[in-house]
Amino acid sequence: EAGVAQSPRYKIIEKRQSVAFWCNPISGHATLYWYQQILGQGPKLLIQFQNNGVVDDSQLPKDRFSAERLKGVDSTLKIQPAKLEDSAVYLCASSLDSGYNEQFFGPGTRLTVL
Amino acid sequence: GQNIDQPTEMTATEGAIVQINCTYQTSGFNGLFWYQQHAGEAPTFLSYNVLDGLEEKGRFSSFLSRSKGYSYLLLKELQMKDSASYLCAVRDRSSGSARQLTFGSGTQLTVLP
DSSP states (O other): OOOOEEEOSEEEEOTTOOEEEEEEOOTTOOEEEEEEEOTTSOOEEEEEEETTEEEEOTTSOTTTEEEEOTTSSOEEEEESSOOGGGOEEEEEEEESSTTOSOOEEOOOEEEEEO | OOEEEOOSEEEEETTOOEEEEEEEEOSSEEEEEEEEEOTTSOOEEEEEEOSSEEEEETTEEEEEETTTTEEEEEEOSOOGGGOEEEEEEEEETTSSSTTOEEEOOOEEEEEEO
């Protein structure tokens, strides 16, 4: 079974630039999550999708972050414009359903904002 | 919201047993998870507890006491490959989503030969 795929794996940009991350969850998984993990901290949930609908985006900085999952499969997370404090690893995870216990994480995208 | 506390770092010797503690405060507890994360890699699921008691899975066991807001992860027969960060995460029914996980900052375990 293929795991959660993410790209790119690494990205370096300057502040005020824009960046987008892509995630392809495990086939058949209805629930998709985007997390932000700052160095030395645990992952923090940014947004949760159930199929193509947003379940929770209460911790997403909506003035600069946006995410979509138009067809209920792949998802993109965008930052526009980026700030220095956005430097982190962005992890995508998926689970069979929102009630399922185990979340499967992708390898993450390491973003460095200069 | 939740407040999750776990030690920042621990060191143990190969072949030994180590216990990583996690305490939490939440208003609507709905499960506690342990994840392992090697440096530069994604977290991987280790265990899930929703009822009090011990869950054993090979060399790893996880314990939960809901009344005390306390869990521990027990690693036996430590191997060098167990050197990693161990993340405690709590699911809270009172958060925006009933299925949202809140992670602690992780405990960096170093296994020495």
